[in-house]
Amino acid sequence: MLDFTATYTDLYQLSMAQVYFHQGHKNDIAVFDYFFRKNPFKGGYAIFAGLQDVLKIIDELKFSEEDIAYLKTQDFDEEFLGYLKGFKFNGNIYSVQEGDVVFPTRPVLQVEASIVEAQIIETLLLNFLNFQTLIATKANRIRLVAGERMLLDFGLRRAQGPGGYYASRAAVVGGFNGTSNVLAGRDFDIPVSGTMAHSFIQSYDDELSAFRDFAEGRPRNCVLLVDTYDTLKSGVPNAIKVAREMEKRGQKLLAIRLDSGDLAYLAKQSRKLLDDAGLDYVKIAASNQLDEFVIKSLLEQEAPIDIFGVGTNLVIGSPDGALDGVYKLTFSAEKPRIKISESIIKITLPHKKQVYRVKNDNGEALGADVVTLAEEEKPERMFHPFEPFKSMELTGLKLEKLLQPVMKDGEIKIDFRSLTEIARYSKKRLAELPTEYKRFNNPHIYKIGISQNLKEERDRLISSFKK
Amino acid sequence: MLDFTATYTDLYQLSMAQVYFHQGHKNDIAVFDYFFRKNPFKGGYAIFAGLQDVLKIIDELKFSEEDIAYLKTQDFDEEFLGYLKGFKFNGNIYSVQEGDVVFPTRPVLQVEASIVEAQIIETLLLNFLNFQTLIATKANRIRLVAGERMLLDFGLRRAQGPGGYYASRAAVVGGFNGTSNVLAGRDFDIPVSGTMAHSFIQSYDDELSAFRDFAEGRPRNCVLLVDTYDTLKSGVPNAIKVAREMEKRGQKLLAIRLDSGDLAYLAKQSRKLLDDAGLDYVKIAASNQLDEFVIKSLLEQEAPIDIFGVGTNLVIGSPDGALDGVYKLTFSAEKPRIKISESIIKITLPHKKQVYRVKNDNGEALGADVVTLAEEEKPERMFHPFEPFKSMELTGLKLEKLLQPVMKDGEIKIDFRSLTEIARYSKKRLAELPTEYKRFNNPHIYKIGISQNLKEERDRLISSFKK
Incomplete structure (x- = not known):
């Protein structure tokens, strides 16, 4: 306390x-x-x-x-x-x-x-x-480049101790849509959101079982992290399988998340795989060392990313x-x-x-x-x-x-x-x-x-x- | 809370x-x-x-x-x-x-x-x-260059919100001697210290009256800030006057503080003025955007500084x-x-x-x-x-x-x-x-x-x- x-x-x-x-x-x-x-x-x-x-x-x-x-x-x-x-x-x-x-x-x-x-x-x-x-100023710069896309604060783990609590709040003042920070969500009435960690997938013997369990256990706002093994050969195909299974249960997969590699390339390829599978409603979320300059570059490359998760650079107000x-x-x-x-x-x-x-x-x-x-x-x-x-x-x-x-x-x-x-x-x-x-x-x-x-x-x- | x-x-x-x-x-x-x-x-x-x-x-x-x-x-x-x-x-x-x-x-x-x-x-x-x-790592780098000189954390005002509370603690782990942060001092048993602000001197019609009042009101560990008007023509001479008045009351001025200008030059000139006045026991404290590199440079120039007050760069772990x-x-x-x-x-x-x-x-x-x-x-x-x-x-x-x-x-x-x-x-x-x-x-x-x-x-x- x-x-x-x-x-x-x-x-x-x-x-x-x-x-x-x-x-x-x-x-x-x-x-x-x-x-x-x-x-x-x-x-x-x-x-x-x-x-x-x-x-x-x-x-x-x-x-x-x-x-x-x-x-x-x-x-x-x-x-x-x-x-x-x-x-x-x-x-x-x-x-x-x-x-x-x-x-x-x-x-x-x-x-x-x-x-x-x-x-x-x-x-x-x-x-x-x-x-x-x-x-708030940092968040706003990111908002300016992101247009109407969803912006989420994922920074608590690298924040300057309890500074992270107020960083989540200030990010919303500057235009962010939500945070992963539950305590800040509770106290400041900020929409909270989150996906899954690599550890979740690693804790299973295979990616598909991990996705299945997650989609069953948290079907609402379900986001599957697809880069643990191989994004395009394993992650996205498995996510597509699970999305179809969810459809049969009357549920919808919200998004997949990319957290490594060339985000522009992977987003385009993933979008294509999803669209070809008739899953054009499944969004693409991206994270990994993002800031206003990286997001600007991704969007200039027309990366079809709908949701950006921004962590460290936001909550510590990098580089200042x-x-x-x-x-x-x-x-x-x-x-x-x-x-x-x-x-x-x-x-x-x-x-x-x-x-x-x-x-x-x-x-x-x-x-x-x-x-x-x-x-x-x-x-x-x-x-x-x-x-x-x-x-x-x-x-x-x-x-x-x-x-x-x-x-x-x-x-x-x-x-x-x-x-x-x-x-x-x-x-x-x-x-x-x-x-x-x-x-x-x-x-x-x-x-x-x-x-x-x-x-x-x-x-x-x-x-x-x-x- | x-x-x-x-x-x-x-x-x-x-x-x-x-x-x-x-x-x-x-x-x-x-x-x-x-x-x-x-x-x-x-x-x-x-x-x-x-x-x-x-x-x-x-x-x-x-x-x-x-x-x-x-x-x-x-x-x-x-x-x-x-x-x-x-x-x-x-x-x-x-x-x-x-x-x-x-x-x-x-x-x-x-x-x-x-x-x-x-x-x-x-x-x-x-x-x-x-x-x-x-x-703690940042503090330790500063400690490595500062040798046995006193290092004080002055960073709370520019810290990342309540991150500053733990920054003051971590600074001590890394080798700092004290902090200006009273709450951290209270909770972590860190020696607290501080001097005076420019506003204190400005709130008086003249510098000497401000120094006198301060030395009377807080004689123990008294540090006078000498750069409000003119360090060498006004600040140090006034501090010398007050130090002599304190001597008559059986008290000792602890230090003067430099907070602007060329710290190496001003420290050397101030040291000379103090020594010439027989006040070789009065220490010199310096602050103003310090970090390990500035302190290293000051000491390489043989600036006779005894106490360094480090703020922003310490508590936000700049530049990382x-x-x-x-x-x-x-x-x-x-x-x-x-x-x-x-x-x-x-x-x-x-x-x-x-x-x-x-x-x-x-x-x-x-x-x-x-x-x-x-x-x-x-x-x-x-x-x-x-x-x-x-x-x-x-x-x-x-x-x-x-x-x-x-x-x-x-x-x-x-x-x-x-x-x-x-x-x-x-x-x-x-x-x-x-x-x-x-x-x-x-x-x-x-x-x-x-x-x-x-x-x-x-x-x-x-x-x-x-x-």
Whole structure:
């Protein structure tokens, strides 16, 4: 059992919290931005995921008795531990909706809370949002190439420990149809599916008996793995025999599965054997080190594959393995805060903010989000964050407000949606995005602009810092 | 909360289990090998980790009422569900000790159980062992280059969700000294440590006040982050001021931390400033996208860094992200089983087996493990698995038995060791391995031999299959 108590955090959050607590900053209101700096997978976008899970945990987050006893051994003092005993996150969280298409360098989520509370939830937030956003994005790239074909997550065995549980969920946000992961299926209401292992066939003296037993024991959604001995000479012919036997019992073989060899060639040959046997309804599933590039190649070769089982590369978000999401202070103790850096793109945007998506009258995204101060009116012009002569007129365009309150004074303010609804929303949002942003090679770069007020505030803070 | 019930598995395990259950194979005893095919990170070895965690879970593994209710909706029948309700793993597990140095293609762990039970635990076993072995190996590579310097895991925020919890544990098996992950520290008795975030300094109007407050509030193990504004002109001079103030209070500043810029240059300059101020006891910690290669380079440049904080690259096991461990049937229904493949190295070794490490009289590993049938005597000669003319005399050498019973009839048969003991054992085992196997570029390939009896059995099965 892995219980997400408030010690699911980095020690320094608690160290800083104790210092704030004692040095008069306990009630300072702070604002932090969650954002990432680079799209994963060299792509043009990311799919935001993990929000509902982390909100649920934050809503109930506390330090258990075991936590307090442990922290006592780590040099925290009684008064501060007393505070932790009664800890409850009472802040506000503003966020993009789960499943939305999001882009680098602008706030995806904002936390506004006492600086102590905001620090304590930082690691948890980053851990959940970075990972699920990574996996939802990976899943979505695979969905983009797979069209309407069925996509199943088979990754639990190679997942990063219990990360696999949330990977299965995030895969659905990104467009997957189901998972082999039973626990994730149970908890997130994801359709579960699966076939059979090579070991099942090996445990019999011959392949045909194994297929027969399996088809009798699990006739519904029956998928037979045909590559244990020889796909075209043994596996598919035996599957055809069993499919015919199933027909006599009024049942239908759902699919055969290919798990090795040249999948394009084997799928074509198997399709032919099945069709020649009058089994055109039997689908072909394929697995074995798949990712978006392999699937793209298979489909370009016109491999007649109906179902793709994707494992490792999906659930570990290969090759990136991590999203570089960060949590940056933008306001505290009644002052805007800025992080200065030698590298201009690493300078943060101060103040509590709002983000708008620029759209035309047809609801199509025009390839730009604009960041403003939270309290200002919708801007009429947006400015390039660093190039002073670049700006764009916004009058006449629609500006859609992206950050909405999802938690207010520690209470969840949204109705949770089912994974199916989140995935549907994600699909809709992605459809609003022109295709140039979705290609794998050198995708069009989505613009992030800032309002004049935000620009002036930022520049004022930079100047005052330079003095 | 993430509860590891028996649905922490792939659906096909349960589908196959139901078929075995009804088709007269319920009590067939099966043997499965857990092994991996390739060393991670193009290295010459792996560090086996995760065993104690997974044994603990298997020991208590059951289907909860929620699981049973869920499975009822997934087309499993009442009789089989009745069996699952009373499920308990009653089999045997033989394994290498946690922390040992292990190599590709030979069994690291063997499960001997009814085929139903053996299938149900497969995914859980693979999920835990693959991930922790990956991370322990990564950690160990970092340890090899870092010498005696302190290594801290700072990765939770970029970890693959709750995978980070076990990553912190596995890092210690591989030689790390501590973690920032408080929950892992609490549960696995790992020293926790941490410094401060840039946000802490930003939340103050000036760096010196931030340092002062922090040093007052957390004087023990105090580490000041010096790169927020200007490392050499502001951060280090302010840290020196605070260190002197601490001295007056009878306290000592533990370290400064560098988190950006040219770490080699900044460490050298910072060291000089500290030493010139008479603060030679103040250590230098560094973080920022570190891995074994960056640390190696820093130390080759003689950067005076005492503490390395390693995050993302450690906890996600970058760049591999997964270990390719598999679980292969080698015996069932009273017969040895073999998996045939076009690719000769993918042909499995049949039967329940034993593995010996070949050593000389001084206890040094000679670079070979030999796999035998479980019941045979220690072999006098080992054979190359696929090249018929290669063999090696073993008489006069020591053969150390590696697979020991760790679970017998479902009961844990070993005394659990602390992480410190496991890490110490790992260090000892690694010391027994000649250095050529530990280098990063083209490490010497550790040999896996098989006994004559095993070779004959395997060849017999291949021949009978070819007929």
